[in-house]
Amino acid sequence: MNKNFIRIISRLDIKNNNLIKGINLEGLRILGEPLNFANIYSKHGVDEICYVDNVATLYGTNNLSKFISSTAKNLNIPLSVGGGIRSVNDIEKILVSGADKVCINSAIVDNIDFLSKIVKLFGSSTITVIIEYIKYKNKYFISKSSGRDLIHIDPITWSKKVEDAGAGEIILTSINNEGLMKGFDIEIIKRISSIVRIPVIAHGGAGSFHDILDVISKSNISGVSIASFFHYHYYLWFKNKKYNKIGNYSFLQKKFKKNNKNLIFELKKFLIKNSINVRHL
Amino acid sequence: MLGTYNKISIGIINLGFNNIFSILNSLKNIGYKVKLIELSQKKIESDILLLPGVGSFPRAMNFLKKYHLDDKINTFNERKKLIFGICLGMQLFFDNSEEFGYTKGLGLISGSVNELDKNLIKKPNIGWFPTNIKRNFLMKFNFSKEMFYFVHSLYCKPVDKNNIVATTVINKFSFCSIVKYKNILGCQFHPEKSGEKGIVLLKSLKKFI
Numbered sequence: 376m377n378k379n380f381i382r383i384i385s386r387l388d389i390k391n392n393n394l395i396k397g398i399n400l401e402g403l404r405i406l407g408e409p410l411n412f413a414n415i416y417s418k419h420g421v422d423e424i425c426y427v428d429n430v431a432t433l434y435g436t437n438n439l440s441k442f443i444s445s446t447a448k449n450l451n452i453p454l455s456v457g458g459g460i461r462s463v464n465d466i467e468k469i470l471v472s473g474a475d476k477v478c479i480n481s482a483i484v485d486n487i488d489f490l491s492k493i494v495k496l497f498g499s500s501t502i503t504v505i506i507e508y509i510k511y512k513n514k515y516f517i518s519k520s521s522g523r524d525l526i527h528i529d530p531i532t533w534s535k536k537v538e539d540a541g542a543g544e545i546i547l548t549s550i551n552n553e554g555l556m557k558g559f560d561i562e563i564i565k566r567i568s569s570i571v572r573i574p575v576i577a578h579g580g581a582g583s584f585h586d587i588l589d590v591i592s593k594s595n596i597s598g599v600s601i602a603s604f605f606h607y608h609y610y611l612w613f614k615n616k617k618y619n620k621i622g623n624y625s626f627l628q629k630k631f632k633k634n635n636k637n638l639i640f641e642l643k644k645f646l647i648k649n650s651i652n653v654r655h656l
Numbered sequence: 657m658l659g660t661y662n663k664i665s666i667g668i669i670n671l672g673f674n675n676i677f678s679i680l681n682s683l684k685n686i687g688y689k690v691k692l693i694e695l696s697q698k699k700i701e702s703d704i705l706l707l708p709g710v711g712s713f714p715r716a717m718n719f720l721k722k723y724h725l726d727d728k729i730n731t732f733n734e735r736k737k738l739i740f741g742i743c744l745g746m747q748l749f750f751d752n753s754e755e756f757g758y759t760k761g762l763g764l765i766s767g768s769v770n771e772l773d774k775n776l777i778k779k780p781n782i783g784w785f786p787t788n789i790k791r792n793f794l795m796k797f798n799f800s801k802e803m804f805y806f807v808h809s810l811y812c813k814p815v816d817k818n819n820i821v822a823t824t825v826i827n828k829f830s831f832c833s834i835v836k837y838k839n840i841l842g843c844q845f846h847p848e849k850s851g852e853k854g855i856v857l858l859k860s861l862k863k864f865i
Contacts, residue, residue, distance in 0.1 A: 378827065382783050417851075422784055422805075448681055453805055453849045473677035475710075475807070475849065498712055500780035500807045543780050572774050574782050597783060654784040654803040656851075 377591050380652040382422040382598035383642065384576060385605055387412060388429045389442065389458070395429065396606055398554030400507070400522035403429070406610050410446055415609055417452050419639040420656040424450065425546070425600060427478060427505075428458025429521050440472045447473025455503055466493060470501070478546060480505040481519035484526055487540050494541030499573075504542040506530055508563070509550040515563075522550050534567045534575075544574040546600055556582030556603050559590040568595040576600050584645045591651055608638045661687030664862055667702035669693050669725060671716050676708050679742065682848040686859055695723045699731065703865055704738045707745030709846075713755040713769065713810070716744055717762075726762060733764060736839045738864050746835060746842025747812055755810055765837045767814040776829040780809040787833045787845070789822040796863050802853040804833070804845035811844065839864075 387409050388395050394412055397403040406412075413424050426442065447454055456469050457478030466477050477497075483490045483504055494502055507518045508530035515529040534545055547567060549560035559580040568575040574597035577590050581604040590599060612635060643655045666683055670676055670692050683690045683706075693700055707729075720726045733739060741749055750761045753769035761769065772779045784803040794800055806824070811831040814820055822834035824844070833844045841864055847854035 379778070380783050380785055380826070444677070447677055451678075451682060451848060451851055451854060453807070453846075470710075471677070473681075475678070475846075498710065498809070500782060500809055501710065544782060572778060573780065574778050597778060 443472035552580035709743030741842035
């Protein structure tokens with residue numbers, strides 16, 4: 376049984392100032408203004424917010440700064456930010472804007488020495504490594520640029536390598552499970568979280584309270600990163616309150632039931648009932 | 657309410673490379689009069705001096721020495737005014753730290769700063785963990801056993817156990833999460849990142865003046 380204190384993390388993927396969500400990191404759908412979502416998540420008791428600019432690596436841009444400041448201004452929980460980070464200067468800019476940690480994938484896949492270098496400058500607890508992996512024809516690959524380029528390294532070997540280079544924690548994304556809301560890839564999550572000593576955050580697949588309990592209790596993770604499961608619930612919650620103006624409403628209305636539950640509060644109540652250590656408001 | 661806080665000034669030392677945005681905003685939202693300490697300033701003039709905290713111990717000590725902030729902190733301390741440290745800021749109060757070798761600290765509180773033991777606890781230690789506050793401080797803090805947000809790889813070991821105001825226990829490993837020695841107060845966690853309870857703690861600072 377997992378005795379770690381578990382963080383429930385809201386993952387917000389951003390593209391052109393909008394909160395987006397895809398399936399298997401593709402088919403991105405616009406949901407609305409990230410700030411509205413971040414605020415309600417924080418108010419309802421999420422433990423951390425994670426912004427990732429999905430297309431930043433692809434286009435080589437890094438325009439999250441203004442988002443970071445406007446979010447951090449009223450947020451009194453930790454904020455980590457990723458997407459397109461390539462240099463020491465990028466990291467400084469993000470931290471000074473009000474982020475507490477940065478998340479990096481592509482730049483480290485390209486050059487692992489970059490990781491050792493930034494760990495010395497900013498301390499390992501400021502640097503989170505994102506590992507996005509995919510299972511294809513029974514082989515495991517890690518990927519960069521949000522799943523666009525596959526690299527022939529398996530995620531287990533890679534997680535040991537980033538730990539040795541000084542990573543502060545790992546966000547582990549299963550591309551196969553991502554966005555489907557049908558449960559986590561417990562096998563790999565379990566193996567990696569028992570091999571490395573740094574915190575591991577599971578990402579990709581949360582679709583129910585039971586999925587989340589399942590991945591926590593069967594592995595040694597320190598947190599769960601949740602996107603669709605929260606976004607779709609709160610998207611409709613906003614609509615109910617005539618709050619969020621943009622987004623693809625008709626699709627979601629067909630797919631999900633509208634209700635006014637405080638989902639995050641309920642999730643934590645459920646986890647505590649099942650002997651998981653989480654913060655409860 | 658605002659009336660009581662806006663009479664209190666807090667001077668913040670900006671180490672130049674960390675996120676002080678959040679602590680600045682939290683204190684301002686409460687109503688405190690907040691200002692960054694100018695490096696050219698000869699003397700620190702505020703009711704509370706705050707050392708915020710991310711970054712490495714050697715880098716921070718270098719910075720303090722380079723701008724003679726260590727002397728200015730000592731002078732401020734001699735006047736028995738409240739000095740408050742967060743995370744690395746708290747660690748700097750001690751005699752020395754193991755981070756990247758051995759570095760001398762400000763030496764305001766006897767004790768050392770040690771690396772967390774990887775065999776006992778995940779390192780870095782990141783997340784929300786409960787703090788157990790000693791009974792005689794409950795009134796001042798207005799809470800007893802709350803969860804706060806930690807992000808650190810080292811922890812403080814005061815020589816005098818009486819200086820420990822609160823402890824945090826993770827996997828049976830116990831460490832000091834709030835320290836108090838005379839007019840010096842420090843916490844290992846980040847109150848500015850710890851939700852409503854963190855705000856309660858920042859509000860209680862005025863009771864320590």
